[in-house]
Amino acid sequence: MTVTARRTVDTPQARVGYGALLRTPGAWTFLAPALAARLPYAMLSLGIVLLVLDTQGSYGTAGTVAAVSAVAQAFVGPQTGRLADRFGQAAVLVPSVVVHALSVGALIALALGHAPVWTLYLAAAPAGASVPQIGAMVRSRWVAKLTGDPATASPQKLNTAFAFESVTDEFTFVVGPVLATAIATGIAPAAGLIAEAALTVVGGLAFAAQRRTAPARHPHVPGAGRVSALASPGVRLLAGSFLGVGTVFGAMQVSVTAFAKAAGQPGANGLVYGIFAGGSMLAGVLYGMVAWRRPARQRMLGSYALLVLGCSTLWAMPNLTALAVAGLVCGLAIAPTLITGYTLVETLVADGAKTEAFTWLTGAIGLGLATGSTVAGQLIDGYGTSAGFxxxxxxxGLGLVALVALRRLLVPPATASRPVARSAVPAQLVGASQG
Incomplete structure (x- = not known):
């Protein structure tokens, strides 16, 4: 039925532990395969950089090829999210993983065959466009599970679920780069991408098979207007701020790789980047355990400001040890920013556009990653290893300026009709986003 969600006064959130969340019936049936399926997300860009760097010898070229993949993912990903909302997740996942495996295989063959650079771009584009949007799909399953099922409905659990998912994302960014680097340097440069494609296929198909926990489809109704997540100015603002976070990821991957090679320890780049992501993971775990009293909008501004402050020291680090410490400090602000952003965006869109909304945020990170890796690669080639930082x-910094100037857009409408399964949930969720 349709109910009216009203903006509530700031109220403290009840704390829900991770143990209670993970005991939600049916949760592990989709969480386990999702972990395998999303791990390659953190391996793809770095795997491309390592392979192209080995075959072409240029950080700029390697970063640009990785950027093409990330841009394709950023723009096509939300479209697959919209299709998943409309036709179901399995209908989108199965063809996606097949196309991804074929595209990555073509990219590897072209790189090893020393084909012209433009052919690498042609292969990288579908490889990025077909990356399964597992993180957005898992978040949509949590929303369906914790708002639509009367036996498990809990807005407090949903806040913890978003924290858990951000921690999981960061875990993949700890393990993924280390795994990609270890395989690429220990076996062969192409082996990292081969492992990425294999995990994508196996994990993606296993996740698609878990249909019982998938959210309900929202097919298009003839004569009705199409629901679009980007119709919300708040979603557009959050996507812009996540673009800034993405530049941090992309620039760090290329810059740390260059810094480690210049220091004579090329195999250490995955470890240093993993420490950066580990700081984010640690902060995410702690963030999800706190019953926050401040409004989510204030938390978003605070964590983003800390991110800018942490990034401002990276360029001045004299060695790998100092860089690892600075990266750890910088990473501490990442997960709180992402968790709060996902919490906010859930309250700004209708039920038929949630997967799309989550995917726009993930895609914005990918687009920022592309921009960051490209610009950092060019700066490194022209001005030295520290320039990328x-x-x-x-x-x-640009993301923070946008958030501060347009923060009023993050307030959910005073009244909004939303189709939900139980009337108590939406108002509580909107209240949670406020405080």
Whole structure:
């Protein structure tokens, strides 16, 4: 039925532990395969950089090829999210993983065959466009599970679920780069991408098979207007701020790789980047355990400001140890920013556009990653290894300016009709986003 969600006064959130969340019936049936399916997300860009760097010898070219993949993912990903909302997740996932495996295989063959650079772009585009949007799909399953099922409905659990998902994302960014680097340097440069494609296929198909926990489809009704997540100005603002976070990821991947190679320890780049992501993971775990009293909008501004501050020191680090410590400090602000952003965006869109909305945020990170890796690669080629670290502070700084100037757009409408299964949930969720 349709109910009216009203903006509520700021109220403290009840704390729900991770143990209670993970005991939600049916949760592990989709969480386990999702972990395998989303791990390659953190391996693809770095795997491309390592392979193309080995075959072409240019950080700029390697970063640009990775950027083409990330841009394709950023723009096509939300479209697959919309299709998943409309036709179901399995209908989108199965063809996606097949196309992804074929595209990555073509990219590897072309790179090893020393084909012209433009052919690498042609292969990288479908490889990125077909990356399964597992993180957005898992978040949609949590929303369906914790708002639509009367036996498990809990807005407090949903806040914890978003924290858990951000921690999981960061875990993949700890393990993924280390795994990709270890395989690429220990076996062969192409082996990292081969492992990425294999995990995508196996994990993606296993996740698609879990149909019982998939959210309900929202097919298009003839004569009705199409629901679009981007119709919300708040979603557009959050996507812009996540673009800034993405530049941090992209620039760090390329810059740390260059810094480690210049230091004579090329195999250490995955470890240093993993420490950066590990700081984010640690912060995410702690963030999800706190019953926050401040409004989510204030938390978003605070964590984003800390991100800018942390990034501002990276360029001045004299060695790998100092860089790892600075990266750890910088990473502490990442997960709180992402968790709060996902919490906010859930309250700004209708039920038929949630997967799309989550995917726009994920796609914005990918687009920022593309921009960050490209610009950092060019700066490194032209000005030296430390020049790439100017990109994270610039990208995050622009995101902070946008958030501060347009923060009023993050307030959900005073009244909004939304189709839900139980009337108590929407108002509580909107209240949670406020405080």
């Amino acid at each position: 100017a990109v994270p502070v610039a990208g995050a």
